Amino acid sequence: MTSRRQFLVAAVGIGLASGAQATPESMREAMRKVTGGAPVRQGRVKLDLPTLVDNGNAVALGVTVESPMTPADHVKAIHVFNEKNPLPGVLSAYLGARSGRAMVQTRVRLADSQTVTAIAQLSDGSFWSDSVQVTVTLAACAGDS
Amino acid sequence: MASAHADGRRSGYSFMTPETRAMQDDDSVNPATLWVLDGEALWKSLACAGCHADMKGVAARYPKVDAQHGLINLEQRINACRTQKQKAAPFAYESRELLALTAFIGRQSKGLPIDIKADGRTKPFIEAGRATFLRRQGQLNLACTQCHDQQWGKTLLGNPIPQAHPTGYPIYRLEWQGLGSLQRRLRNCYVGVRAEPYAYGAKEFVELELYLMWRANGMKLETPAVRP
Amino acid sequence: MTTARTIVRVPPSAKRGEVIEIRTLVGHTMETGFRRAQSGELIARDIVRSFVCTYNGAEIFRAELHPAIAANPLIIFTAVASESGTFEFRWSGDNGFAASASAAITVT
Numbered sequence: 069m070t071s072r073r074q075f076l077v078a079a080v081g082i083g084l085a086s087g088a089q090a091t092p093e094s095m096r097e098a099m100r101k102v103t104g105g106a107p108v109r110q111g112r113v114k115l116d117l118p119t120l121v122d123n124g125n126a127v128a129l130g131v132t133v134e135s136p137m138t139p140a141d142h143v144k145a146i147h148v149f150n151e152k153n154p155l156p157g158v159l160s161a162y163l164g165a166r167s168g169r170a171m172v173q174t175r176v177r178l179a180d181s182q183t184v185t186a187i188a189q190l191s192d193g194s195f196w197s198d199s200v201q202v203t204v205t206l207a208a209c210a211g212d213s
Numbered sequence: 214m215a216s217a218h219a220d221g222r223r224s225g226y227s228f229m230t231p232e233t234r235a236m237q238d239d240d241s242v243n244p245a246t247l248w249v250l251d252g253e254a255l256w257k258s259l260a261c262a263g264c265h266a267d268m269k270g271v272a273a274r275y276p277k278v279d280a281q282h283g284l285i286n287l288e289q290r291i292n293a294c295r296t297q298k299q300k301a302a303p304f305a306y307e308s309r310e311l312l313a314l315t316a317f318i319g320r321q322s323k324g325l326p327i328d329i330k331a332d333g334r335t336k337p338f339i340e341a342g343r344a345t346f347l348r349r350q351g352q353l354n355l356a357c358t359q360c361h362d363q364q365w366g367k368t369l370l371g372n373p374i375p376q377a378h379p380t381g382y383p384i385y386r387l388e389w390q391g392l393g394s395l396q397r398r399l400r401n402c403y404v405g406v407r408a409e410p411y412a413y414g415a416k417e418f419v420e421l422e423l424y425l426m427w428r429a430n431g432m433k434l435e436t437p438a439v440r441p
Numbered sequence: 442m443t444t445a446r447t448i449v450r451v452p453p454s455a456k457r458g459e460v461i462e463i464r465t466l467v468g469h470t471m472e473t474g475f476r477r478a479q480s481g482e483l484i485a486r487d488i489v490r491s492f493v494c495t496y497n498g499a500e501i502f503r504a505e506l507h508p509a510i511a512a513n514p515l516i517i518f519t520a521v522a523s524e525s526g527t528f529e530f531r532w533s534g535d536n537g538f539a540a541s542a543s544a545a546i547t548v549t
Contacts, residue, residue, distance in 0.1 A: 166523070171517075171519055173517035173518075176509050
């Protein structure tokens with residue numbers, strides 16, 4: 069009979085049993101790779117995540133960025149990072165002047181309650197960000213199959 | 214979608230966050246639609262239309278008891294067609310094909326009220342299913358009724374306990390990250406109370422399915438639903 | 442080569458210059474590579490890695506996916522409806538995974 073911890077771990081689907089876990093430092097390192105060390109300002113970016121989720125396996129996530137999305141002034145990329153999944157990267161989306169709006173929506177896995185961060189890279193080379201703290205609890209009667 | 218009844222019955226839908234509800238409400242973002250489309254393709258390639266018209270209302274009336282098959286659920290009815298009419302191999306429980314077909318058939322009853330008759334034929338099986346629902350089981354020595362009749366709405370491991378009405382099967386369960394049948398969900402319950410689950414297709418499960426559907430009589434089907 | 446069911450939703454028509462929303466869904470388990478089987482063995486990573494959308498041949502949106510993207514990946518984004526034509530969608534990933542879909546639009 070599987071132990072309760074294995075039960076709960078299997079239930080989330082990510083599996084900390086492998087021993088891997090991102091840390092705030094590895095998340096900062098992943099962000100540095102994207103920004104090249106340039107300053108990241110808070111603002112212009114809106115990261116939408118529910119503060120409380122039914123199940124960490126599929127959490128609705130949306131990012132919108134204030135931008136006219138013209139050839140001269142647009143969002144080139146949106147990068148999403150997390151701090152407690154095994155890997156820090158979540159999604160990188162590449163947009164342009166033909167996007168109309170700077171927006172992307174998806175569903176993500178969150179292994180634990182944690183902070184998720186979205187960074188937008190603008191055509192003028194600047195970086196902007198937003199962060200959300202999400203509480204993740206597990207489904208009840210967690211039978212694994 | 215209205216999910217509250219004057220008698221206090223509520224679908225599992227009403228216990229979910231707005232985000233999970235949104236995932237169910239729109240076919241274009243509901244992952245279960247992938248299986249519905251597969252089912253539609255299978256319906257064509259297996260030439261089901263050779264005997265059957267559309268399946269509107271069918272899923273709302275299963276499990277049923279008929280003279281030929283006795284107590285039978287939708288999965289078993291599909292396999293009866295496979296083996297007896299099409300002279301082909303039955304689909305395994307929880308196989309992609311069987312889930313796709315039940316999702317496709319069930320989708321055609323979305324919005325219709327569950328319609329299970331309690332008559333001379335069905336009553337013994339409904340009572341057998343009710344006995345299972347009321348019986349303490351497993352190492353945790355819990356009966357379904359203790360959580361789902363008496364403690365619904367209270368939080369267990371961070372999620373509210375629903376009333377256990379099978380209003381949307383087969384469901385896309387976030388826990389499974391895939392589609393599954395009511396029996397798969399019941400097996401999870403059995404493991405949850407540390408009891409040995411019955412095998413797929415066991416008469417105890419089909420009786421319990423019948424009881425649960427009868428208990429949810431009149432509630433609208435949401436197939437294919439999304440649940441945590 | 443693995444094929445998979447896809448669902449794409451593009452409005453069938455739009456006014457020139459209108460910003461339209463595009464919804465895409467692809468069937469894929471997105472095995473993270475961090476789960477263990479009952480035996481204790483690690484289940485190998487198997488995910489969709491990349492998604493590309495072109496509009497009359499020009500790339501207008503691209504995404505790189507990590508194991509943190511939920512199973513049966515949903516990606517929603519927008520595009521400026523500039524001319525009639527076709528949106529093409531391509532997913533690719535581990536173990537030679539490839540899926541594609543397309544949708545036509547009339548722009549007036």
